[in-house]
Amino acid sequence: MQLDHLPLNQIAVIRSIDWESLPDHEGHRLRSLGFEPGVTIEALHKGILMWRDPLSVRVGRMTVALRTKVAAAIDCELST
């Protein structure tokens, strides 16, 4: 399931990231913020009004805000 479709407040694990679909600087910043396959992730909040964009997610112990377009490149699996 792509990160932008992940239900809120449910713990998941990153399965893969489609680096090719991201501009270089975004991929790089994503990596340095700790986005890697195998890392625990949780969608926390969706943006304002009718847009519901950007998202705030928890990665490890850090909270990161990102746009749904970037989130769509991140494939996750809900932990059971």
Added chain:
Amino acid sequence: MTQMPPLVALVGNPNAGKSALFNALTGARQKIANYPGVTVERKSGRASFADGRAVEMIDLPGAYSLDPDSLDEAVTRDVVLGNLSGHRRPDALVIVLDAGNLDNHLRFALELIALGLPTVVALNMIDLAERDGLRLDAQALAHELGVPVIETVAVRRRGLEPLMTALDGALKNPVAPIEPVATSFGAQNQRARDIADAAIISETAGRQWTRRLDAILLHPVGGVVILLALLFLMFQAVYGWSEAPIGWIESGFALLSDGIKNVMPDGLLRSFLTDGVIAGVGSVIVFLPQILILFLFILLLEASGYMTRAAFVMDRMMAAVGLSGHSFIPLLSSFACAIPGIMATRTIMDQKERLATILIAPLMTCSARLPVYTVIIGAFIPASNVGPGIGLQGLVLFGLYIAGILGAMLAAAVIQRFVTQSRTSSFLIEMPRYQWPRLGDIAINLWQRAWVFLRRAGTIIFAATIILWALLSFPKAPIGSNVSQVEYSVAGRIADGLEPIVRPIGFNHDIALALIPAMAAREVAVSALATVYAIDAADEDAAATSLGPKLAADWSLATALAFLAWFVFAPQCISTIAVTRRETNGWKWPIFMVSYLFVLAYAAAGITYWTARSFGL
């Protein structure tokens, strides 16, 4: 022979509490300058070891890795690698880690430790980690990393002495790094997480304040309402809270002026002191309270961690004009002053977005425009209430800010579409945990801002005032002629030449006169008007009354409104042009910026004037 004190760099991820630790270690005596060749701000200060030996500390810009994606990060890399020419390589590093965020912050720490410089790790914000239910083993972490690890709480000044002792030890007995350099990013991340796991003793579900607050402050509707309310409160406070201190400063200057008039005979020197120096500089210093209130709000929003939430809330709206939440923070700082705002754009990764943000930053109503707005609003807008607790004057001021914002949005959309031709913007940012701002840190920062403002008042504004006084006072109008002194003076004649250009937008001779020195600094427009009216005052009584009533008697409302509209878009001060040139490496963009702002200001003032006239004002 004296030896240079060792240079120690504080380095770490953004939001690790680096600056708070820097403030705690060095106190208020800090030097702010630029790194050689770049405009990144370099903060340095002195700390001392237990036996009194000095050590020079520098606070490096926050970074996520030694492989930079912003200008700030590049400076951090160049300094720690010793690659920045003209800057000495640090003798030791203090790596500042957020204890609550080890798994994300350790990767960069590993990269730094592998450099082999004497290193100490400050496990900072340990209290926040404990508040969130995390218990850590500093010894285990030190063992894994091979360098001393000291628990610190910079904002409560905890752990500072042990940190300095460990630093002293590391400088005296450098140890070779045990950490092998992991090759890939992924391997480094894995190693970082393994070490974090080894250092965490236990983790219980803590109170999680940040999550609860986010549920309110990032609420899809509530979050927007709260942000707007905060901004409105901020601007009302700038007006409401400053009234009393402004009164004190005004009466102080009036006393001074009266004192001089009592002890000195009427003459050129007395006119110079009272009409030139006191009327001019005094009319600008009066705005110190408002500027400090504005900075206080911005510093509090930043220190508490709310600023990135504001960026989150604003991101989608900024995206509509081709910008992102990243631009929101520099733009909000520009309400205080466009110069720190423009410098803050360095954190924007996308270069086109950064350029667009720089170009529209001067449209945010900076504090230097406040003096102008305050005088005009005070003189022409009645101090009545339009609703419970909502004053008409405050509302007009709010409207002027909104006009600046709308102008900026429009300009951004046009610039991103036609000038930078950027297709996308991006928003990707860490949101730090909330924390209670430490008043000492806020005070240091406010003091630095106040000092910068007073220095400007004492130098640029002082000089501009004196020159203007001289231009207004000479040559002397012949006694008995019916031409006023101002009309007869050099300045009056320059303004004569300018007047036909600004006459169509409703500006009179005095405004034409004030616009010239306002290029140096916008608030000088006020001191210029004050000087004009002080010199022109026929008798002592008229000179004693303040500027507002004189303007109200002299200008039509349409002219006053046009003057306000002009300053919403006013071509910025020389310092802003200079910083834009530095940040964009050339004259192309500053010239573009000045030109489009002049056109906008002229058009806005003209439209306002003729609209007001058609309503019979």
